[in-house]
Amino acid sequence: MPSMVSPCPHTPPCPPPGPCLPDSLRVRQAGASAAPKPATPPAAPPAGPSGDPSGLPGYEVAVGFIRKFAGTVGGSAEGVRRLKDATPRFEGWTLAPLAGVPVVGLAFVHRFNAVSDTWSDAAGVLGDALRRDSETLVRAADNYVAAEKAGKAAIQKTRP
Numbered sequence: 559m560p561s562m563v564s565p566c567p568h569t570p571p572c573p574p575p576g577p578c579l580p581d582s583l584r585v586r587q588a589g590a591s592a593a594p595k596p597a598t599p600p601a602a603p604p605a606g607p608s609g610d611p612s613g614l615p616g617y618e619v620a621v622g623f624i625r626k627f628a629g630t631v632g633g634s635a636e637g638v639r640r641l642k643d644a645t646p647r648f649e650g651w652t653l654a655p656l657a658g659v660p661v662v663g664l665a666f667v668h669r670f671n672a673v674s675d676t677w678s679d680a681a682g683v684l685g686d687a688l689r690r691d692s693e694t695l696v697r698a699a700d701n702y703v704a705a706e707k708a709g710k711a712a713i714q715k716t717r718p
Contacts, residue, residue, distance in 0.1 A: 621699045628695035635688035642681035647674050 648667040 621702045624695055624699040624702070628692045628699065631688050631695060632692035635685050635692060638681050638685040638688060642678050642685060645674050645678040645681070647671050 648671055
């Protein structure tokens with residue numbers, strides 16, 4: 559009975575015998591011989607843009623996107639911080655135009671200041687979270703670069 563789960567990672571799965579899979583994972587047809595084919599040395603693939611023989615661009619492409627996104631997040635953090643600093647309040651000299659306003663108007667001033675304080679606190683929390691996230695993204699990009707360098711060094715050690 560054939561397996562219900564295909565080892566092929568593609569959706570929809572590749573048609574049998576699974577051209578995306580190595581010979582060791584391909585499903586054998588009932589009439590196929592069980593003897594393995596003689597191994598032929600693979601031809602060296604052309605080097606990719608980063609010098610990697612796999613032809614794939616490597617982590618450098620992803621790192622550029624991650625760093626760009628980290629810059630966007632960091633810029634958002636700076637914008638939120640500026641909004642926090644510019645949150646208006648009625649204090650001291652700003653109450654002078656309201657000198658003739660009855661006590662009912664002062665209740666509005668206190669309510670406005672309460673909302674303003676809440677906004678300022680929320681903007682502070684959001685700005686700090688965005689700044690930390692930006693720093694985390696930069697560290698993640700640095701980790702990708704380090705992983706690629708380590709991988710290239712390991713590959714160079716294994717090649718004759």
